[in-house]
Amino acid sequence: MDPNKKPVKVGLLGLGTVGGGVVNVLKRNAEDITRRAGRAIEVVHAAARRLDAPRICSTDDILLTTNPMEVVENPDVEVVVELMGGMRPAGDLIRRALELGKPVVTANKALIALEGGELFELAQSHDTLVAFEAAVAGGIPIIKAMREGLAANRIEWLAGIINGTGNFILTAMRDEGRDFEDVLAEAQALGYAEADPTFDVEGIDAAHKLTILAAIAFGMPLKFDEVYTEGISSLQQEDVAYAEELGYSIKHLGIARRREEGVELRVHPTLIPSRRLIANVDGVKNAVLVWGDAVGPTLYYGAGAGAEPTASAVVADLVDVVRTLTADPTHRVPHLAVVPDQLTDLPVLPIDQVKTAYYLRLQAYDQPGVLADITRILAEAGISIEAMIQKEAGEDESYLPIIILTHQVVESAMNQAIEAIEALGTVRSPITRIRVESLAG
Amino acid sequence: MDPNKKPVKVGLLGLGTVGGGVVNVLKRNAEDITRRAGRAIEVVHAAARRLDAPRICSTDDILLTTNPMEVVENPDVEVVVELMGGMRPAGDLIRRALELGKPVVTANKALIALEGGELFELAQSHDTLVAFEAAVAGGIPIIKAMREGLAANRIEWLAGIINGTGNFILTAMRDEGRDFEDVLAEAQALGYAEADPTFDVEGIDAAHKLTILAAIAFGMPLKFDEVYTEGISSLQQEDVAYAEELGYSIKHLGIARRREEGVELRVHPTLIPSRRLIANVDGVKNAVLVWGDAVGPTLYYGAGAGAEPTASAVVADLVDVVRTLTADPTHRVPHLAVVPDQLTDLPVLPIDQVKTAYYLRLQAYDQPGVLADITRILAEAGISIEAMIQKEAGEDESYLPIIILTHQVVESAMNQAIEAIEALGTVRSPITRIRVESLAG
Numbered sequence: 108m109d110p111n112k113k114p115v116k117v118g119l120l121g122l123g124t125v126g127g128g129v130v131n132v133l134k135r136n137a138e139d140i141t142r143r144a145g146r147a148i149e150v151v152h153a154a155a156r157r158l159d160a161p162r163i164c165s166t167d168d169i170l171l172t173t174n175p176m177e178v179v180e181n182p183d184v185e186v187v188v189e190l191m192g193g194m195r196p197a198g199d200l201i202r203r204a205l206e207l208g209k210p211v212v213t214a215n216k217a218l219i220a221l222e223g224g225e226l227f228e229l230a231q232s233h234d235t236l237v238a239f240e241a242a243v244a245g246g247i248p249i250i251k252a253m254r255e256g257l258a259a260n261r262i263e264w265l266a267g268i269i270n271g272t273g274n275f276i277l278t279a280m281r282d283e284g285r286d287f288e289d290v291l292a293e294a295q296a297l298g299y300a301e302a303d304p305t306f307d308v309e310g311i312d313a314a315h316k317l318t319i320l321a322a323i324a325f326g327m328p329l330k331f332d333e334v335y336t337e338g339i340s341s342l343q344q345e346d347v348a349y350a351e352e353l354g355y356s357i358k359h360l361g362i363a364r365r366r367e368e369g370v371e372l373r374v375h376p377t378l379i380p381s382r383r384l385i386a387n388v389d390g391v392k393n394a395v396l397v398w399g400d401a402v403g404p405t406l407y408y409g410a411g412a413g414a415e416p417t418a419s420a421v422v423a424d425l426v427d428v429v430r431t432l433t434a435d436p437t438h439r440v441p442h443l444a445v446v447p448d449q450l451t452d453l454p455v456l457p458i459d460q461v462k463t464a465y466y467l468r469l470q471a472y473d474q475p476g477v478l479a480d481i482t483r484i485l486a487e488a489g490i491s492i493e494a495m496i497q498k499e500a501g502e503d504e505s506y507l508p509i510i511i512l513t514h515q516v517v518e519s520a521m522n523q524a525i526e527a528i529e530a531l532g533t534v535r536s537p538i539t540r541i542r543v544e545s546l547a548g
Numbered sequence: 549m550d551p552n553k554k555p556v557k558v559g560l561l562g563l564g565t566v567g568g569g570v571v572n573v574l575k576r577n578a579e580d581i582t583r584r585a586g587r588a589i590e591v592v593h594a595a596a597r598r599l600d601a602p603r604i605c606s607t608d609d610i611l612l613t614t615n616p617m618e619v620v621e622n623p624d625v626e627v628v629v630e631l632m633g634g635m636r637p638a639g640d641l642i643r644r645a646l647e648l649g650k651p652v653v654t655a656n657k658a659l660i661a662l663e664g665g666e667l668f669e670l671a672q673s674h675d676t677l678v679a680f681e682a683a684v685a686g687g688i689p690i691i692k693a694m695r696e697g698l699a700a701n702r703i704e705w706l707a708g709i710i711n712g713t714g715n716f717i718l719t720a721m722r723d724e725g726r727d728f729e730d731v732l733a734e735a736q737a738l739g740y741a742e743a744d745p746t747f748d749v750e751g752i753d754a755a756h757k758l759t760i761l762a763a764i765a766f767g768m769p770l771k772f773d774e775v776y777t778e779g780i781s782s783l784q785q786e787d788v789a790y791a792e793e794l795g796y797s798i799k800h801l802g803i804a805r806r807r808e809e810g811v812e813l814r815v816h817p818t819l820i821p822s823r824r825l826i827a828n829v830d831g832v833k834n835a836v837l838v839w840g841d842a843v844g845p846t847l848y849y850g851a852g853a854g855a856e857p858t859a860s861a862v863v864a865d866l867v868d869v870v871r872t873l874t875a876d877p878t879h880r881v882p883h884l885a886v887v888p889d890q891l892t893d894l895p896v897l898p899i900d901q902v903k904t905a906y907y908l909r910l911q912a913y914d915q916p917g918v919l920a921d922i923t924r925i926l927a928e929a930g931i932s933i934e935a936m937i938q939k940e941a942g943e944d945e946s947y948l949p950i951i952i953l954t955h956q957v958v959e960s961a962m963n964q965a966i967e968a969i970e971a972l973g974t975v976r977s978p979i980t981r982i983r984v985e986s987l988a989g
Contacts, residue, residue, distance in 0.1 A: 128842075132700050132701075132842045133700075135702075135841070136700060136701065136702050136841070136842070139701075139702055139767065139886075140699065140700060142767055142886035142887060142890040143695075143699045143767075143882065143885055143886050143887075144699070145878060145879055145882075145887045240697070245843075246840075246842070246843035246844070246846065247843075247846055248692075248693050248696070248697025248698065248846075251689075251692060251693070251696060251697045252689050252692070252693060252697070252848075254584075255689070255692060255864060255867070255868065256681070256689025256692045256693070256861075256864055257689065257860065257864065258581065258584045258585070258863065258864045258867040258868075259573050259574075259577060259581060259859065259860045259861075259862075259863030259864050259866075259867070260573075260577065260580075260860055261576075261577050261580055326580070326583055326584075384825060384828055384829065384849060387825055387828060388825065399687075399860060400576075400577070400856075401569075401573045401577070401687070401856040401857065401859055401860040401863075402686075402687035402688075402850060402851060402856070402857045402860035402861075403687070403850065403851045403856075403857060404849075404850060404851075405687065405688055405689075405848070405849060405850035405851075406847070406848070406849035406850065407693075407846070407847075407848060407849075408825060408845075408846060408847040408848075408849070409843060409844065409845060409846035409847065410843060410844050410845075410846075415841075415842040415843070415844075416842065416843045416844060418700065418842055419698065419700045419701055419840060419842040419843035420697075420700075420843075421700075422699065422700030422842075423696060423697055423698065423699045423700050425700075426696070426699040426700070427696060427699075429879065430875070430879045430880065430881065431875075431879075432879070433875060433876030433878075433879045434871070434872075434874060434875035434876070434879070435874030435875070437586060437874075438586055438870065438871045438872075438873070438874045438875070439871065440871065441584065441586075444584055445580075445583035445584050446583060446584075446586045449583040
């Protein structure tokens with residue numbers, strides 16, 4: 108290594124958990140990182156909300172400020188790392204850095220999912236780049252794997268457990284037979300869930316990440332607004348148990364699938380066969396299953412959040428940026444896997460055109476002919492039944508739980524069938540309906 | 549994309565299964581690959597053993613020859629892809645290509661494991677590179693993940709199922725209760741195992757791949773000769789069954805682990821807890837579990853062999869090479885993860901200094917005091933017992949099977965204890981001994 112090569116000087120926006128993790132990892136593994144990057148990487152200037160806040164990292168040798176724009180505009184700062192989160196002022200700071208021709212590394216999934224297209228254009232016009240490995244699935248190098256490692260493939264679909272909080276809750280509901288609210292309270296106490304858990308449990312965080320993964324998988328623009336999003340907050344303990352009885356696990360998946368008519372982009376609770384590797388990804392861990400036409404199924408597993416796993420992705424991006432600084436910009440890895448003017452504006456299918464199998468749980472009056480009516484309606488809608496369980500009614504109940512697994516059907520047909528069944532008068536409304544994916548090909 | 553950009557012209561050495569797969573993938577996904585690489589990639593010249601052999605790909609527009617050196621030296625050929633396998637003449641052809649300044653993409657694990665160091669030096673001195681993603685774990689982008697995606701980490705250890713044939717055999721032995729020889733014959737009939745299966749079942753192929761993975765993980769030179777290698781051919785069906793009874797699966801793992809005194813490099817049958825994700829990687833699939841100090845555990849799963857999965861890795865390398873052609877060579881991703889003059893020559897520990905837990909199966913005479921003798925010997929050697937099962941003797945047998953799981957101990961201490969137990973005269977020799985890894989941290 109050329110001993111005259113100066114360290115790359117980094118400006119850090121945000122000194123919270125992840126920011127502190129980045130400082131710690133860069134310091135602890137300085138020698139290894141320098142051996143890999145060919146140059147040392149040093150944080151020289153950092154912005155924090157409060158200068159006197161307690162930190163997980165040492166800030167010796169780092170100039171501190173409460174004004175993040177000062178860091179961005181510091182002429183010594185060559186690369187800007189944004190770890191503040193949120194849309195404002197993060198977006199404006201990144202835009203300013205790009206205008207100054209400085210590459211940006213960010214973990215901000217909401218910002219990339221919503222405004223990434225604009226940021227990438229700005230980066231390109233200033234001959235620089237935005238790196239965002241840490242925005243999806245924490246420390247798992249999933250963006251690199253898809254964008255570079257699977258570059259030979261036409262990616263047919265992907266399915267990911269991309270929200271650790273949700274997966275922690277579902278795992279505890281299954282393994283401990285507990286209810287959603289109960290586990291959520293525990294997750295909040297453990298610090299896995301926010302005081303306002305909406306982003307996690309209603310699937311918005313997963314939708315941000317799915318937006319990014321789908322754009323890279325299919326070489327299409329970021330379309331967060333068109334992602335169908337359904338959370339796990341209304342999931343019942345009994346459905347988790349019945350799913351297990353049928354040989355399935357319920358996971359909160361982000362799914363992107365290529366269809367002839369367009370692409371499916373959806374986040375929802377999903378039954379998947381328990382023998383699948385991804386069905387066994389438990390607790391706060393993340394995993395993404397990617398199906399390429401040449402490689403077949405590949406899976407990437409690891410920590411989806413946390414200070415050091417996220418720092419792992421941020422620092423990997425920094426190493427990449429150091430290498431990229433000397434490359435012909437036209438031959439850099441494109442932000443969304445394909446060169447910018449070659450993005451394909453694939454239409455996103457509305458959810459009622461999506462095709463999946465279904466798990467239905469009905470509460471039917473315990474009287475002759477009800478089951479016959481239900482199966483007739485399903486048959487008339489062209490929905491074939493893969494498995495059915497009829498449960499005994501409890502002692503003082505006049506309703507029988509009936510659990511049905513169907514084969515694949517277009518969602519609009521299923522909606523109509525469900526309406527017809529609910530109109531029978533012999534089945535209690537609403538019918539519980541959870542989508543099923545075999546994830547087999 | 550600049551429409552004036554000419555396609556990159558590739559010369560292909562070897563037109564067998566993988567070579568044919570590369571031609572097919574490049575043709576089928578030409579549009580997607582061009583969108584990602586920014587330039588088209590075309591095979592223009594290929595060498596095959598016989599010109600009239602039946603092929604899985606079309607060779608229209610490809611100049612064919614039986615002389616591979618002609619392809620290497622063709623001035624139109626900008627990148628050489630070597631898919632012949634074996635040490636000779638592959639090594640000489642690659643050396644010639646590098647001397648001509650042409651980047652090389654290869655799937656040749658034996659050649660990289662044995663002569664990679666020399667090839668990388670040659671590449672560097674001619675300002676070019678050797679890409680070898682396809683040499684390890686087929687279509688799984690494990691080299692990219694470790695070398696770039698985990699660049700922030702000090703990698704503590706890795707453990708991989710990196711031979712599909714072996715994993716197919718072990719999976720069938722477990723799931724179908726069959727013997728090694730029986731399943732091997734089936735694997736050969738299915739084309740998963742060669743007529744001479746030595747490389748696969750004796751762990752040589754896995755040792756090649758482990759050599760490469762360890763070099764990248766630890767930034768050390770390739771040391772194939774120092775890998776401890778033990779195959780699966782002597783594995784007994786009953787041990788597979790007892791392991792399952794204890795909550796373990798037996799997998800043929802390649803393990804590289806950093807220790808204070810050096811590194812462990814070893815390939816051998818290993819008991820791992822059945823609840824680990826990697827214990828559930830079945831059939832011909834591969835998976836590598838990598839533990840980084842910042843990211844924690846990450847796992848990469850997919851097809852480890854086959855025409856198209858291997859082609860997936862070869863073509864991904866081609867896309868990388870196209871991008872790298874315009875980069876400052878000093879800032880390229882280094883072959884073994886760290887810049888060449890910064891490799892650390894870590895000592896490889898001899899197997900008797902390796903520390904693992906053990907599974908022991910003893911056949912003891914059915915007489916009082918035998919068990920007491922065994923446990924005394926283990927205790928005196930400082931080996932503590934985690935679990936023990938004593939089986940009933942069969943009707944006409946005077947031997948009792950005793951199965952013991954120990955805690956971690958240095959292998960030399962275990963060897964001494966086993967010798968002492970065998971000397972008792974009340975235990976049949978040899979004692980079956982399989983290493984156990986928790987893979988937990």
